[in-house]
Amino acid sequence: MFSDIFYKIWNAGLIQIGIWETIYLTLIPTVIAYILGIPMGVLLCVTDKNGLHPIPVLNKILSIFVNIFRSIPFIILMVAMLPVAKLIVGTSLGNKAMIVTLVIAAAPYVARMVESSLKEVDAGVIEAAQAMGTSNFRIVTKVLIPEAKPSLIVGAVISTVTILGYSAMAATIGGTGLGQIAIIYGHQRSKPDVIWVCMILIVIIVQIIQEVGMLIARKTDKRIRK
């Protein structure tokens, strides 16, 4: 039912390795992108003209910076950022370099996600916190982030799925994982069954991320009557 190549790579355990590489190439960049993106998102939200501490100039600069990175198609940004990857991790090849380019592409995206989640927090709640003598820093840590938690989790699920898509594209310039298997064994050797298997596996991974993430978001959201 399957082609010879499929059996060959299956027996060699390449598919199983591909699954793990895809997960690894998704989760590591997502985590790093969040480490960079959360402060950027907070800054975008806080320095907004209606924010806790408006700094219009900084907000504009940051906003333009984020927009530039977000408007470049990932496949182009990826090749453009290879020299930067070389600067940071010493190589423009392999997964290390891929992680760098994925983070560069994902962090601005995450920043916007975080910003929009934080802006959903009711202005009245922030005002109440201010009336109780809360400093701006603690409004961020004790009000904005905890109150936006369910929305932040939903955002993280969407970001993770987007980054998974990016990581598959990274296969075109040497990233590993299911994307690479689909391109090298499926596309270049004209074996549609390999492409289909990789595709189905990616769909399953996305479904798991989506379902588990949404379950966590629902469980943490106390606004739902129980």
Next chain:
Amino acid sequence: MIEIRGLSKTFHTANGDITALQDIDLTIRDGEIYGIIGLSGAGKSTLVRCINLLEQPTAGEVLVDGKNLLTLSRKELLKTRQNIGMIFQGFNLLEQRNVLRNVCYPLEIAGVPKEQAKARAVELLELVGLADRQKAYPAQLSGGQKQRVAIARALATKPHYLLCDEATSALDPNTTQSILALLKEINETLGVTIVVITHEMRVIDQICDRVAVIDQSRIAEEGPVSQVFTRPQSRIARELILPGSKSSVDTVTGKKVRLIFDGERSAEPVIANMILACQAHVSILAADTRDIDGAIYGYTVLAMPDDPRQYERAIAWLDEHHNTYRLED
């Protein structure tokens, strides 16, 4: 004591400047419940936000216990705010925290140790009658219960002042009554000075000692509630005291008298006695009486007879029987 001196606030918007408050002078004494009433857009919410500097006044001073808030450093201001509790129309509870942790919030900010904060929060939840809902989340509570949690939270740091911004406007009449009773109790038992912002006269006459009527960014009238209620001087005060009544009084031409019930003699059937004694044909254009601290306060606006002799007789009778009245124009 809260003293507001020459306070003005102008908002700069894209469509030009909007004056929200102009030259406001107010003194709120310790231990009283002070009402600020006005129609929406009159500037009352801006005024209450100037008391804890959630809004920065354009001009003037805000003195709390003699300290000018506008000269305080940011840190001192945050500390002072812990002495001024505030509750809101929309309750503004932290939706992701349960009731107990909501009440603990201001104590966390004030740096109170966890166990101590929890004990204080439980104590306050008992005061507001929600000791059994500690683990509930705001979404599981009714409006009245949410406002009770908000009151407990506002009182957590033992503030001397409590600002209420339309705190009962989102509640049904029965719940409003119970929240007002709670505020009155807090004022009496804890000695907290309360500032009440509202557009409803019934809130004012139920719990306030003194009232300021605000209209078009200025204070139109100020004084003890019984005085403002029985002898409203400004058009806006009359309008607020008996909404919709203005027109019926104003459309009837001829001589009109406003009979005032000052809390002492309102049990007497004054109008009936006057009609019987003077044979005067009067009709009632508007009337409202309320119970304030057990005494009846209120007024009746009468259309007086056109016949000059009947009119004179009636006025003479009113004078003779020491009734308080005023000729309306």
